[in-house]
Amino acid sequence: MSRSDFAALLPLLIISTTAVILMIAIAIQRNHKTAAVIALGGVGAGLGSLFFAAPVLPRQVTGLFILDSYSFLYMAILLCAAALVLPFAYDYLKHRHEYREEFYVLALLATTGAMVLAASRNFASFFLGLELLSVALYALIAYVRSESISIEAGIKYLVLAASSSSILLFGLALIYSASGSMELSQFTAAMTHTASHGDSVFLVTGLMLVLVGIGFKLAFVPFHLWTPDVYEGAPLPVTAFIATVSKGGVFALFLRWFQVNSDNRAGAAGIVLSILAVASMLTGNLLALRQNNVKRILAYSSIAHMGYLLVALLAGGALGASAATYYLMAYVVTILGAFGVMTVLSGPGWEAASLDAYRGLFWRKPLVAAVFTTMLLSLAGIPLTAGFLGKFYVLTAGAAESRWVLLFTLIVSTTIGLFYYLRIVVVMYARPADPGTMSEANTLPLPLPATIGLAALTGLVFLLGVYPSLFWNAIVAATRNLG
Amino acid sequence: MLGLAGLLTRRNLIFTLMCVEIMLNASGLAFVAAGARWAQPDGQVMFLFILAMAAAEVAIGLAFVLLFHRTQLALDVDAASEMRG
Amino acid sequence: MTTLFYLAGILAVVATLFAVTRRHAVHALLYLIVSLLAVAVDFFALGAPFVAALEVMIYAGAIMVLFVFVVMMLNLAEHAMEVERAWLKPQSWLGPALLALILLVELAYGTATSPSALSPTNSIGPKQVGVALFGSYWIGVELASLLLMAGLVGAFHLGRHAIAKEGEHHVTSTDATRTDTRSDLVHAGSGGTSHAA
């Protein structure tokens, strides 16, 4: 292993090492603040090391990793997301009677898993990254053990994720058995196939099973059933984590190895993916239509957003990957902001998940409400926010490749989606129904770390929405050699 | 397949976990078989990783079993349907 | 070799079938162990003796013991059997079985239309596996250890007495890990696998 290999792996190493250090630190002395600072420091160092390691790119380390600008870009996104989740988690845990420190260990491990996914090029690293992410998430979801819904969510996630993993593994085994190679590039190769005969049946079957596994993680319809329950049951920071880091990591891999281009559009996978995209967009938005739990709404909306991402991916071409990446970036920032607001509004022992908790928010906390509105509008894709440009890029990518059916579905479902985002907004701007009920939240001052985080996210949402060139060039550079 | 069927059928959480194990094992078997086909050790390596993952999985899974048993005094997975809709 | 493979395969399937359908957890577990052993034989037949050994030791040994332990500890009463019987009515398993059958057919179709994946192969010994493991897959090993660490920490956190609920222990208390059965079990499980690594 050369120095540059080491340098290239540095981000991964730093994060995992931080996890270990943190565990040792916990063993020595339990301190919430210290733990949080260590974790944040580790993530910060990881981010820094990205720049440090950038000159050695692109680099293939052993057979497992490919470290290039693309994986680094995604690592950066993941690390940023993690860095932003942590302050919210800190505030959140501060109000909980619970051992808090392990949270950071698990979060760091999960982040590592996601980063591994972003960089992997082999079945083994794919699988290990995925499982690292999943296993850490099992515990994170049920982290607040006093909540029965958390446990329930944990169990559901565990059982389903393990099942989907085994399906995925079976698929991997099939592909391996058909091709004799454990390279992830087999996916790309397999996508050109239709199940005609011979090995290609193995390949296609395997690919479909892999798609089930990935689809489960990204919550494509019909593998989405877990999403709302887990989102609802998991503690808010964990929900945010699932929505951003977990999905981001899996998507990074998905995007890289499931590149759709003119060669493989006719393949079975392309068609299946198109169907999944349409189903996800419609189902997600429909399901969110009349929910009364904001977490569930965001869960369902995440299904739809994954559908949009799939559209970008299916558009393929030079634009598709860039558009998908940009969209993901926008989505991560936005959804973090949304969950951040929810975290900020949650009090000790309860979460601001019910729609009623937001009634008249604007008249109590105008700034928080404005931030939340911004996030919701960004999710809905209203101009000047990140979400709009994301959607714009997706549409452009789709139009460039003439994926009209997908685009049309996207538009229709976006409109449906608008309805429930607006519902939340309406509730926020409505007159407070009963001023007495919300007095607890009224008195709660805004915690500093979360405030900083929210400010940063709001800034990012607007920056992404108004001046995309800043990021777009980097994204294009990173994704150029993919498509 | 059987594991999956079991997963769908059994309501006892322990059985559910067992079924998951069966499925994982089957995947492992598939990997080893594939590795054997190409005469590569990679399949077995994969199996090892699967093994490790299964262990971790079971550890957390059983922790859940205990936790769940403690809160619900039963192992009925269908009882864990507080959240729906 | 092939005969052995198929014999053991059939045994594995039958045993798994029993494992899934038995009402008593311990019985089911025992069937499962049989099934795992049969799979180990399969591994052997496929020319993977090292993995076969591991299957026996870790799967059949460690992990299943873990299950048994939990089952025993929870001390499922007899009435649970009645409940199980009620839960296992035809209408409750018919659908899933059907679904599984369809999936099986599809996979079988896939397999049947392709050339047989099974061909007599030369055996791959522990050495080759070890070389691969610590050669090209060393990072994988590290990741697996991280994975186990995640499992460990998670299980440790979840299995701990829920202090928050009782509210007896304040969060600042650096409560020493209670060496109860559960954490032992966790250690046993992870210990076994790390040994394998």
Add this chain to the structure above:
Amino acid sequence: MILPSLVLILIVGGIGSWIAARRSEVFARWIALGSVLADLSVCLGIWVGHLGRSQSTPKSWFVAFDLAWIPQFGIRIHLAIDGLSLALLLLTYFLGIMAILSSWTEIDERVGFFHFNLLWVLAGITGVFLAMDLFVFYLFWELMLVPMYFLIGIWGHERRIYAATKFFLFTQLSGLLMLVAIIALAVLHKQSTGIFTFDYEQLLETALTPRAARLLMLGFLVAFAVKLPAFPFHTWLPDAHTEAPTAGSVVLAGLLLKTGAYGMIRFVLPLFPGPSHELAPVLMTFGVIGILYGAVLAVGQTDLKRLVAYTSVSHMGFVLLGVFAGNETALEGAVVQMVSHGISTGALFILAGLLQERMHTREISAMGGLWETMPALSGAGMVFAMASLGLPGLGDFVGEFLVLLGAYRANVPLTVVATLGLLAATLYGLRFAVNAFQGPNPHHWQLPDMRPREWAMLGLMMACLLWIGLYPQPVLNSVRQSLAVAQQSTFPQEVVRR
């Protein structure tokens, strides 16, 4: 820098008045008023400066502004103003002032946020009228929706949420279709020329297959038809107009609807001359259906604002008819109709607002004989009702007449049917004027008549209507050149019969 400053003044003014409202509400109102006035004076300045300009140079903007924004997609902040934009901008600021004045006493809670939204809507509208980059156009197009949504959703009447949501969903869905069409157009342009651009002038030269052109045109058209609103897409309008606060109704009816017509003139006709020509008879038919349908429904309404809202549907049918009639007369008539409808309907909404402020009801049946107690207000109501029913001498007549005159040349039967709209207009106009202000006063209303502020507002609007009604030439002259471009691209064979 003049053009971006038009938008910026409003945006900054909006934020300013939001902040200022924490100290003093009156101050916030003045800030809002001041910023709109500033814009108005800027526009007037441009107008005066270019009034005498010769019309020989087509397609040259009075003022333009161009700044690269997202170079990867060739998106530029390209703003430009010509006669058409200018006329509509003047209308925008005029009605903006009216909207602020009309909410002077009506809105008494969250004043700052109200003006913030109001000014941002105006900013969005300004942008729509200025943008010469299709992406930027879409941006502003959407930008004006959100604050409008808040205006309706927060300060509206009883069913405000329903109305606001309906409004938003309708416009958003159609807007997204337009966005796709815009993008597709840009992509096609790129495929044929290799240049990625959203610039209006460059996209004008895109070569399109007839099929592509038709589809893209429909994408644009749907957005504009919803906003206009043309017949089958109009159902958001009565709800939104009825539930919005007065200022919201004024801006909605007076300005937002105009953006739809503007879009048709500016984009649909020049960008897709072929399909526009093809579809013109269909669209004219829809226009005529809208005229009659809106009028008939207006007659049947019991809610004053709803009645006025349906008259808008009817009037906008004239605009649609005029835009696609394909000759200069009709097109210019459509623009005059846009301007004067903005004023007359705006005034009717203000009147309805004044009545509601005094009576706390909008039901026509609860009114009657108001002349007795509020002669001035009732007189004003009579004037605007007459304008709305197309009395010659007031603005709407000029527009409607020119539209019909032009449309007659294109399609006789349709025009004859459309003329029946004038008859139906009589019915709703009288229903408004007679049932509210005349007849006995069964409820014994004793209400204060107009205050000086209200007088000034309505008087000014009356004067404007009279001016347009008797001397619309300045408006016609200033928009002629812009319209000629649109008209000649689509209907080149339509030579004026002499």
Add this chain to the structure above:
Amino acid sequence: MLQLLWLVVAVPFASAALLALFGSRLSRRVVAIVGVGSIGLSAFVTLLICATFLTSVPPNHAYVQHLWTWMSSGGFQAEIAFYLDSVSLLMLLVVTFVSFLIHFYSAEYMQDDDGYARFFAYMNLFVASMITLVLAKNMLLLYLGWEGVGLCSFLLIGFWYNEPQNVRAASKAFIVTRFGDTAFAVGLFLLFTRLGTLDIQEAMHRAAVEWSPGSGIAVAAAALLLAGAVGKSAQLPLQTWLPDAMAGPTPTSALIHAATMVTAGVYLIARTHVLFTLAPHVQFLVALIGMATMLLAAFSAVAQRDLKRVLAYSTISQIGYMFLALGLGAWSAAMFHLMTHAFFKALLFLAAGVVIHAVHEQDLYRMGGLRSELRLAFWSFLIGGSALAGLPLITAGFFSKDLILWQSWAGPNGNAWFWTAGMAGAMLTSLYTFRMILLVFYGPTQAHVKAHSGFAVRVSLIVLCFLSLVGGYVDTPPHFGGVPALSNFLNGVLPALEEVHIGPITEIITALCASTAFALGLGFAYLLFGPQRARVPATNFVEKLWLAGWGFDWLYDKLLVRPFQWLTRKSARELADVPINGLALVTVFGYQTLRRMQTGRVRWYATGLAMGTVVILAIAFFVR
């Protein structure tokens, strides 16, 4: 002097605006001075202009005053420009002078009304619009005036807005005339599209050159204009609004619904006579309409109980005469009758106003014996009525009507039917006129006089009496002096009628017949309604039918009003919303279906996973 023409319009407009805006703050005196004075000024200027016009005839016998370009767009150009020729001058004189007199009368008559300023504002606006109509150089400006007078008519009928039936009558008038206006507007489109201009003279010129007589286009154009004229002039089938319009103040009825506005249709047809000449069928239709209206309205007038309604039907009937004349091509005769009619009908209305004011009663059967107490009114009625009925030689009405009757026989389009009908009409006219006079002024006294008229009223009445008597001498037939001054004056614009049917019936016979008809009517009236007869309102079916104006209202109500009301009621709840709501319902249904999938059970979720796998595998296998 002719340059002052614009003042004739501008002064009433200005004073209307002034009174509308500030009227409520001005004293009644000031209002009266402004309101009446402005019209007086107008009339004065008109007089000056008339003098100039007569003394130094402008080139082409017409004077054009161009003010500004109204609108100009894509080849279409309309100007705010006035056109003065002999016809418009005649109209202008009639309008300004009659208006002035009626204003003068109203200054006193409306003294006690709350809406004094409002009244004068409306009236001034009306005069301004009417003058615009008369002077308009192009059709569009004419249309502006046309609609303007319609508006004022509406406003004035509903002047006492507190009475629901007044408001209803006003709306009815507006809507019914709007029917005609709509057709008129279409006519304008047609004319412009085919002729490329709306300038009246230019258009007529082009039409004469480009269109062949009897061509479809000419017929269409003429028919459309006719529809407009029919609406405004309350001819069949749009006559129903006028009787109801009597709800307005009496001076309004005198000015708008008798003397000026309702004759605008006649003016319009006279103005565009070229078109009608080109479309003989339509012209014949004009005559038919005129004849039918004249007779039907006359019958209705016989049965009316309301004093003003009698006059209203009489107005309809007289305009029918004018239409008859127009239809026969006797343009000058129509204008002549228009002028005389303006005088005597204004007189009758004003006198009726005095009566109504005096007894606060409009029902003929509740009046009677007012001869001695309301001497001036009685004489006015007598003179006006005689003029209306055509008392030979000494009244204006005789000459004008005689001219029409003669030309209905002698004109190129005339025939015996028209002539006979005209005679019958004359007889009926005489009948209802004297019925009215007999019922009001003779017989037992039933109502008591509560108020007496003052100076202004008296002066107005006397002047009008004078005009009603001598107004006819401007155009006397050959046998009665033979000074066709008016016809000659108008001939520059309106072609004279050549007399072709001079056969057994000569003009003198016609005049004798007309006189006989007058006498017959008078006789019947005396027999049927004389002071010796019991005063019982009509009860039999025919009379009821007449009373109800031949049931047109009933018919329209059933045929148009009710279906339309039904339509609006039905459609008030947005139909176009149905598909939208359906879509929303489908969406919600989708939501609920999908939501049911989220059972919260792990096993179900796992099933979902399995099913998904099955499905996508199936897709992958079967889609190639």
